[in-house]
Amino acid sequence: MEKAFDKLPYKVAHKTSLDMLMFMVPPALQGQIKDSTEDDLVSTGSAMLAFLRRLPEFKHSIKNFTDPERAFYTKNKKSALDLKKSGNDCFSRGAYPKALSLYSQALRVAPSSAEDGGKNVVAMLYLNRAVVLYNMGLLVECVRDCNRALAISPTYVKAWYRRAKANASLENYGDAVRDMHVAMIMEQSLDEKRKIENELKSLSQQQKDTRSSLDRPDENKSSGTDEAHQIQIECVSTPNKGKGMAAVSEIPKASLIHTEEPYAAIILKEYRETHCHFCFNELPADMVPCSYCGGPLYCSQQCQIQAGGQATGINSNSYAIDETLSDELKKHIADITVANASASDIHHFFEHRHECHGVHWPAVFPPDVVLAARILVKSTEKKGHHSNVSKIIGTVGLSHNYEELSLERKLEFHIYSVAMIYCLQNSYWSEFPNNGEIVAKFVTLLSMISTNSMAIVRITSPDSVEQVKVGQAIYSAGSLFNHSCQPNIHAYFLSRTLYVRSTEFVAAGCPLEMSYGPQVILTLGNLPVSRIEYKGFLTRVVFQVFEEDLSLDRAVEFCFKGLYEDFSLDGAVEDIFVGEWLWVSRIEFLKDKYAFVCRCRGCAEINLPDLVLSAFRCVKPNCFGVVLAKGTAFYTKHIIENPPMFSSEPHMQVDKDEEIHKVAGHVFELTGCSDQVKPGSCLRCGSGRDLDASYATIEETGPWSKRLEHEVFHEELETDTLSDALRALDVLRSTLHPYNKAIAQLEDTIAHAFSMLGEFDLALEHCKASIEILEKLYGPDHIAIGHELLKLASIQLAMGDPSAVEILDRAEAIFSLYYGCHANTIFPHLQCQKIQARELAQ
Numbered sequence: 001m002e003k004a005f006d007k008l009p010y011k012v013a014h015k016t017s018l019d020m021l022m023f024m025v026p027p028a029l030q031g032q033i034k035d036s037t038e039d040d041l042v043s044t045g046s047a048m049l050a051f052l053r054r055l056p057e058f059k060h061s062i063k064n065f066t067d068p069e070r071a072f073y074t075k076n077k078k079s080a081l082d083l084k085k086s087g088n089d090c091f092s093r094g095a096y097p098k099a100l101s102l103y104s105q106a107l108r109v110a111p112s113s114a115e116d117g118g119k120n121v122v123a124m125l126y127l128n129r130a131v132v133l134y135n136m137g138l139l140v141e142c143v144r145d146c147n148r149a150l151a152i153s154p155t156y157v158k159a160w161y162r163r164a165k166a167n168a169s170l171e172n173y174g175d176a177v178r179d180m181h182v183a184m185i186m187e188q189s190l191d192e193k194r195k196i197e198n199e200l201k202s203l204s205q206q207q208k209d210t211r212s213s214l215d216r217p218d219e220n221k222s223s224g225t226d227e228a229h230q231i232q233i234e235c236v237s238t239p240n241k242g243k244g245m246a247a248v249s250e251i252p253k254a255s256l257i258h259t260e261e262p263y264a265a266i267i268l269k270e271y272r273e274t275h276c277h278f279c280f281n282e283l284p285a286d287m288v289p290c291s292y293c294g295g296p297l298y299c300s301q302q303c304q305i306q307a308g309g310q311a312t313g314i315n316s317n318s319y320a321i322d323e324t325l326s327d328e329l330k331k332h333i334a335d336i337t338v339a340n341a342s343a344s345d346i347h348h349f350f351e352h353r354h355e356c357h358g359v360h361w362p363a364v365f366p367p368d369v370v371l372a373a374r375i376l377v378k379s380t381e382k383k384g385h386h387s388n389v390s391k392i393i394g395t396v397g398l399s400h401n402y403e404e405l406s407l408e409r410k411l412e413f414h415i416y417s418v419a420m421i422y423c424l425q426n427s428y429w430s431e432f433p434n435n436g437e438i439v440a441k442f443v444t445l446l447s448m449i450s451t452n453s454m455a456i457v458r459i460t461s462p463d464s465v466e467q468v469k470v471g472q473a474i475y476s477a478g479s480l481f482n483h484s485c486q487p488n489i490h491a492y493f494l495s496r497t498l499y500v501r502s503t504e505f506v507a508a509g510c511p512l513e514m515s516y517g518p519q520v521i522l523t524l525g526n527l528p529v530s531r532i533e534y535k536g537f538l539t540r541v542v543f544q545v546f547e548e549d550l551s552l553d554r555a556v557e558f559c560f561k562g563l564y565e566d567f568s569l570d571g572a573v574e575d576i577f578v579g580e581w582l583w584v585s586r587i588e589f590l591k592d593k594y595a596f597v598c599r600c601r602g603c604a605e606i607n608l609p610d611l612v613l614s615a616f617r618c619v620k621p622n623c624f625g626v627v628l629a630k631g632t633a634f635y636t637k638h639i640i641e642n643p644p645m646f647s648s649e650p651h652m653q654v655d656k657d658e659e660i661h662k663v664a665g666h667v668f669e670l671t672g673c674s675d676q677v678k679p680g681s682c683l684r685c686g687s688g689r690d691l692d693a694s695y696a697t698i699e700e701t702g703p704w705s706k707r708l709e710h711e712v713f714h715e716e717l718e719t720d721t722l723s724d725a726l727r728a729l730d731v732l733r734s735t736l737h738p739y740n741k742a743i744a745q746l747e748d749t750i751a752h753a754f755s756m757l758g759e760f761d762l763a764l765e766h767c768k769a770s771i772e773i774l775e776k777l778y779g780p781d782h783i784a785i786g787h788e789l790l791k792l793a794s795i796q797l798a799m800g801d802p803s804a805v806e807i808l809d810r811a812e813a814i815f816s817l818y819y820g821c822h823a824n825t826i827f828p829h830l831q832c833q834k835i836q837a838r839e840l841a842q
């Protein structure tokens with residue numbers, strides 16, 4: 001996939017000039033803001049307003065953000081015609097993808113009423129694009145573009161003709177004949193009329209030969225199967241997490257417990273050019289820009305209308321229907337030329353309308369800030385313009401952790417709040433109030449968003465299970481679910497709709513808690529690292545392998561040694577859960593990102609994954625005991641000395657004792673056992689390990705395994721690399737605990753490498769070894785295991801092994817647990833593999 005960050009103008013716009021103002025805030029005001037609580041916000045807000053108001057750089061930035069002349073997509077007939085001409089040139093050279101892109105760009109800048117040679121420019125562009133799509137074999141897209149041209153110019157003969165051709169290729173002969181018939185009637189030139197008449201005859205014959213029942217392509221996207229849910233859940237007060245959701249009665253595994261539309265949602269900057277700004281699905285080749293400002297892109301006119309620009313896109317010229325036409329043709333013309341969604345069908349707030357003035361602040365401000373403005377405008381419009389705006393923000397009713405935020409975040413919130421007020425005054429409502437109270441309310445709203453917003457994710461491609469975070473939304477009830485690193489519910493999205501399912505049996509009264517993932521993960525080499533501060537993500541890399549014994553400088557050195565310089569911003573997505581992240585990383589990340597200290601069951605109890613994830617093995621040959629590094633030893637002692645704070649909350653008791661006994665003997669059954677928990681000492685037999693020497697041994701293997709990861713990723717495997725990696729694996733196995741995740745990761749890469757070489761037996765062996773470890777860390781029914789099973793099945797399929805069927809059945813059961821009846825829609829790859837496996841089994 002093309003990297004979204006490479007696309008201008010968002011690449012340059014990623015950091016705005018407002019971010020730079022942070023460094024100009026006088027130290028005294030910084031100090032005031034640093035120590036501020038919610039009660040001080042009116043005074044800090046007034047002080048920031050007074051400071052920025054006088055600052056020339058601020059005035060300049062606001063002018064830049066709000067002046068339509070400086071927008072990315074200024075409407076301009078000449079630019080549109082120039083782009084159209086370049087598109088035509090490409091088309092005549094057969095450079096269809098380039099022509100497609102040029103027509104799409106032209107559509108972004110073409111004024112909706114512009115005419116050229118007596119024809120509407122937008123309609124011409126849609127038709128030209130339809131012809132390119134037709135030549136590229138994208139027939140459904142071609143029909144949709146013809147519809148758009150016809151909605152603007154109902155008598156556009158070429159659009160009727162192209163529609164007929166595309167429908168004929170789709171074997172949709174009924175429509176093809178009607179389209180051709182209309183084209184013939186509307187055509188003025190006798191020669192052309194005759195030609196069309198001949199084509200119509202041949203189409204009518206084809207229609208007789210083949211009775212087609214294909215429906216006309218529908219622009220209305222449904223969000224999937226509507227599964228009713230009967231489960232009752234309630235909002236309760238918890239001892240130490242504020243409000244939360246709980247089960248009213250027993251909830252069986254895999255039940256749909258909640259669905260909800262967002263209060264407001266926003267696309268992330270990186271996906272503005274690739275995903276629909278309303279439903280967040282990937283854009284098709286015939287995407288539709290906002291017809292007024294050209295900024296946002298939509299997958300269909302339906303989405304565009306629902307998002308609501310200034311002009312809604314329903315710009316059909318009225319067409320006096322020729323009374324001599326048959327009723328069937330009259331209806332056909334009306335069906336296509338009257339825009340296919342009317343504002344009255346749409347019951348929600350038009351969230352783009354106040355941004356739609358050809359200005360570019362909505363595209364360059366951080367998504368949280370644009371989302372805050374959407375929430376504010378929505379609540380204001382619900383109550384009428386003359387209500388007290390500050391009162392409205394106060395009633396949004398979400399929790400926030402303003403006081404726990406870093407100085408940087410607090411400063412950022414203040415600066416953007418003032419900027420937002422100026423932008424709203426410019427583009428929405430000139431009487432929008434501008435005082436310390438409003439700044440304070442805006443800062444509070446931004447804090448609420450940082451605490452409560454949810455990431456909307458999509459898989460990267462149909463044959464992948466990898467997900468990316470494309471949007472951000474506020475769900476009124478959805479934001480009441482608390483976080484757990486051992487969640488019992490799972491959230492996912494279809495279009496903008498939030499779905500929540502139970503992933504285990506939940507007893508009556510138990511809290512319902514989800515993981516506050518997925519988090520966007522940056523990729524450093526092909527090592528996933530979480531997107532927190534610079535220090536944060538390096539800490540994560542280091543924790544994964546060595547825990548926190550390394551200094552930051554040493555971590556930097558470690559990360560950039562070997563093959564890590566391959567830094568990319570491809571956003572993968574990772575959930576925060578026990579077995580995936582170490583306790584310290586989870587606690588730090590949640591503190592950093594959401595400003596709370598996690599008090600979930602996974603962080604308050606000793607559990608197997610946290611003990612073994614990055615631990616060493618015992619030096620005694622037959623001892624299965626675990627040797628903890630400093631960080632885990634510290635955390636384990638902390639838990640022993642500070643028993644769970646939420647013991648009054650009922651929760652599922654997970655029987656982990658047997659596994660913990662295997663790696664730690666009876667240590668945790670003894671009272672005052674914390675003395676026995678020492679770094680470098682086996683928990684089972686007490687034997688000592690030299691941790692410094694062990695770190696050094698593991699560090700030596702780093703470049704070998706990283707080289708393999710790099711070559712596998714770039715599909716250019718060299719002969720020595722695999723044998724070096726197998727040696728590294730031996731070293732890891734003899735030094736690390738058998739459940740250490742680093743072993744599983746290397747096993748997985750080696751399996752991938754053997755697959756590439758066509759040595760499937762060996763690939764299978766290493767893939768199974770990786771899964772065995774991951775099952776210990778995640779549990780057998782975890783979604784991550786589902787993904788691993790798909791990898792295993794693909795090796796089996798390549799070997800022609802019919803037992804792939806059982807593996808895929810197991811994967812399907814896991815996916816259904818998390819996604820219910822939507823599993824197949826979200827992971828079409830699973831079904832493709834199943835078909836292949838069944839064919840093998842027969």
Ligand SMILES: C[S@@+](CC[C@H](N)C(=O)[O-])C[C@H]1O[C@@H](n2cnc3c(N)ncnc32)[C@H](O)[C@@H]1O
Pocket residue numbers: 240241242243244398399400401451452479480481482483484594595596597598599600
């Ligand atoms: C999205 S809100 C959840 C609803 C919130 N408890 C409320 O009262 O509105 C997130 C906030 O809930 C609290 N919270 C959620 N999960 C938590 C956890 N595992 N441990 C501690 N606090 C938690 C934190 O204050 C966090 O900022």
